[in-house]
Amino acid sequence: MRILIWCANLISLGGGARLLSNLLPAMARQVDIDLVRLVISPGTNFKDRIDLSSYPNIEVVYFEGDVQSPSGLAYLQDCHVVYFFWPHGPEFQKVDRPTICTYHDTTILDFVPAFLSGAVVKSCWEASKTWVHHVTSVIVSSHYMKTRLIAHFGEQCQNAVVIPHAISPAKPEHSGTAISSDLVQRLPSEYVVFSSNISPHKNHHNLLIAYSKFSQRKQYPLVLFGYLTQQLRNVPPDWPDSYYIPTLISLIKRVDLRLDEDFYPLGFIKDEDVMPVLKHAKALVMPSMSEGGGSYPVEEALRLGTPVLCSDIPVMREHLAKHSAEIVWFDPDSPDSILQALEYMTLHHDRLKQSAVQGMNDPSETWDDIAQKYIHVFRIAYLKYHGQL
Template sequence: MRPLKIIIDAQMPGDGTAGGVQHFTASLVSALGRLPDGPEEYIIVGPRHGSDWLYPLLGPNQRLVTGPASLSGGVQCCRRLLGYLGLSLDRLYRGLQRAVNRPLFSPRVRQSSGFYESLGGNIIHFPHQQFVATGLPAIYNPHDLQHLHYPEFFTKHELAQLDVTYRVACETSASVAAASMAVKEDVSTSLHINPDKIQVIVLGPPTELYQSIDQEDLLRTGNKFRLPDSFVLYPAQTWPHKNHLRLLEAIALLKSKHGLVIRLICTGNKNFYWPTIEAAIRTLELSDQVSFPGFVSTNELQALYRLARFVVFPSLFEAGGFPVIEALRAGAPLACSDIAPLREYAGQAALFMDARSAESIADAMVALTTDHTLRSSLREKGHEWARRFTWSATARAYRALYRKAAGKELDDDDLGYLHRNGMGPEPEAQAGGAP
């Protein structure tokens, strides 16, 4: 019997600009390649230019091909060139869109030219928000519907394109994958998609798949970023919904109201919104308290989690929130937004706050700064709770979903992973599956 061949479209840059979507895609490819059983083969489609970041992730059952030349390749070249000049293509383009105040192009869903079908796969998975209509059964990850809840963070063109893409992709795909029950309910309600078509698959922390660090890594990271003895970490790209502005207001409030000077380290790619954040730092006079080192290596990120007094995650909108489970796994006390997906991923192991209120964020930071008992309690709860999230379980669930989409018969282990819609014990304990 011929093995099932799955195409995974990973056409995105490996420089951190894709944010959590890149971490998700990289972790999924790596975890699927590490599964010790199963006859499946995976065809990973990387970008025409800059696919090198995918090679170290590949397992023995995976091969990498590059996608067809397209406008996106030219866009990446322009982005790199403008970066050398200290300019941002995204900022220039978004500025033009807002000035015109209407979509620059008619929104549409791309049609396959035959490239994907020529690869010999049985199904195709789009682990990012882009979608191409092909002749193959598709798995689609919309990740979240932020554009419907916070349209002010998008241009008119982006809103129009996202609306068309998400609706067509969710309606025509064999299955829609969601990282949380909150996302499933939102997609079902907002896009009128049959909930039976939406499969919740809980994600593991990307840091689980990274090379372990040692004391030398901690020392190198501390020296490189000149870390103070006590600092707070916020790992997030500078998207508007990541809420850096309100976090900065909370930092300023702590100093003026409580006399509490907190050092904040914010990692993540600096995108088009960075100049707005930079201006707020100057206005609030926080230059000596706040540092934005940009995109950091996997070793440096792990070290920062380990060295931080606590992690703060005040995002306004999330599908699941990798930093939440990464912080818990690293043993870092966590304060995060009180929103449904983060409630699912953090359980009782975090201090929740109203991310729309600088006062609420400040109060949470005061509590975690001054209350050693609270930090110890959250650290202990976090370690235990984080054991529920593994990429082995995530990969097995996606493999079961691939088999289902291809019309394959599912065994008890497959059904066990697909039935894990909540944050309960892993299916190994329920169905007797291999780890």
């Protein structure tokens, strides 16, 4: 089989890029896969994320054009199926091949950001409906995500295939334990960490309110890393020209959180620093109000033996059901509930740490297991498209 992964638009530089960088080589390792061609935006710098020297059947092409353009059709012509990895943003375009997409989450419909007009939300809904109703097969990353698709787009989505993907991209023994020297100088000696981009549904707002009341915030300040988090260092009147971040800066000033004392916003950190920063944290907190298939940082923290404080939302309950470690759950809508979780963590940290360490080797699927499930869906889509099912 020859697979075209079409991703000529920008994708999430957090979980989306991580999923793709693990899924791509795992697909190439499967039996009878002659080619996996990834067409992706050069803005992702994707070629820098993975080592392709051991994969002669992987081809990565930087391209930002239309799949129906002459160049796009040239990339398509020798492939059996087209996998649209990131259907969030671009409009659906019909091609004369079996098509598959992973619909990652319905956050824009379930948690509409403040000040977004109804026309924008409706446009997102219509674009998503077109995708899920017109591709040959839809993959979702959790059973909860499947129920949301059905709720928004109808019973046709009963056919969506659930394949989880929020699993650890690297085993702890394959990851360094030392934080790079330049980053060590920017970190407090002890800290609680939140790894995320700055999207409103990630819920920095309520976490920051809770942290302003946290009795141990001087001893265990909050470390933030991820896309645009460095802009929280801006001080008025130097407002960053970014959506939503000025709201958080205003909140930080209002609740009197002290930069590089109560909280440390780092922005992106190097890939090789992610696991060490999580490993050395007192705990990881994940206050997100919405996820598609779980959380990479939560999974990574648990694989490293770091205690986790987590939003009590259905998708995270589903995601963490396979783990034996004790999770400190809280209501993400309530800063007081987040605060109680933080205080509980400091009082019972020894027990939570022991539980997390004992659960480090809980069984989990490998990326090859996940890739095999994807390839199976691709083969079924091919047979379905050609009337052989």
